[in-house]
Amino acid sequence: MESKIVVAALYHFARLENFREMRGTLQQVCDEAGIKGSLLLAREGINGTVAGSREGIDALLVYLRADARLAELNHKESYAVAMPFYRMKVKLKKEIVTLGAPEADPNVCVGQYVEPQDWNALISDPDVLLLDTRNDYEYEVGTFKGAVNPDTRTFREFPDFVNSHYKPEQHKRVAMFCTGGIRCEKASAWMLQHGFESVYHLKGGILKYLELVPEEESLWQGECFVFDERVSVGHGLKPGDYVPCRGCRYPLTPAERQAPEFEEGVSCAHCIAGLSEEKKARLRERQKQTELAEAKHREHIGMNLAAQRRAKLEEKRKAGIKPPRYLRELA
Secondary structure (H helix, E strand, O other): OOOOEEEEEEEEEOOOOOHHHHHHHHHHHHHHOOOEEEEEEEOOEEEEEEEEOHHHHHHHHHHHHOOHHHOOOEEEEEEEOOOOOOOEEEEEOOOOOOOOOOOOOOOOOOOEEEOHHHHHHHHOOOOEEEEEOOOHHHHHHEEEOOOEOOOOOOHHHHHHHHHHHOOOOOOOEEEEEOOOOHHHHHHHHHHHHOOOOEEEEEOOHHHHHHHHOOHHHOOEEEOEEOOOOOOEEOHHHOEOOOEEOOOOOOEEOOOHHHOOOOEOOOEOOOOHHHOOHHHHHHHHHHHHHHHHHHHOOOOOHHHOHHHHHHHHHHHHHHOOOOOOHHHHHHO
16 A cells, blocks of 8 residues: 655754744644644754644644744655554654753754765775764664664763763764754764864764665665654654564564564563563553554544543633543543
8 A cells, every 4th residue: 555644854953032932823724734743943943753644734834934043954755554643742852862061052053964975985984983973773674784772761861971982182083874864963973172173973864864865886885773753764764573562662573573572562682570460451451442543444542541531631622622631630
């Protein structure tokens, strides 16, 4: 069956002094276009991943790029056979990608962009330090040949990793990459501010590389983790073999799903030791309801109980009915 859902990952660093005022209209544009996903707004720019029809995504992009500050908005597309998100949310943040280092400002300076077609030549140079700016679980799903794993759990840990292992006077040329390019924008800005002179990053990120570079020429190994229900994609941005553990969201290989610790919708080897019997019971009930819904061929937003409560709350508010206190608190 032909994929009809367009998944758009987008971001742009720009001075958005009125970002708080932008939120309501942007939410309305997305809702009217039938788009779901998440968009982050901050004074430094916009970031997020959304999904919808071709017409809906095009309408959103036209709206955003009509703002002169977002005219050069970066976006990448892939496709899904089903909607990978349950709702649409526009959120206000201090940063659109959290590094916690105010001096790292891509609106001031960034590293040198490298086109996907030129990336192989750069990272094949033995004098180039190749850094994966993503987190440990993303690295495990796939990475470039020869890339250094920073072994970070969050992007905030990246500066400490660099400070502990590398020095500007010793590492003259540094190449970095991430999923869509946004983390490298901020990481390269940070490194330039801290004395590293020749800093490069993959334009469009791994997703653009997998889209444009033929598999037989690729230096990518494994799959690329993505932050939606597809979990991972491969060359040509085809859906990968990983699925998320519903207990902890860790990406699991087919082999890991055969392990005795794996229980569909409940647990895996990465989280089973930390799950209480009470939580296991809740997850088993959620999985049961999901399977019943699938058997009846209907979407089960109840696989996310918080989302289900929010939907009920919104329905009552639209109808002018004051929701009961327990529903307001749970949502």
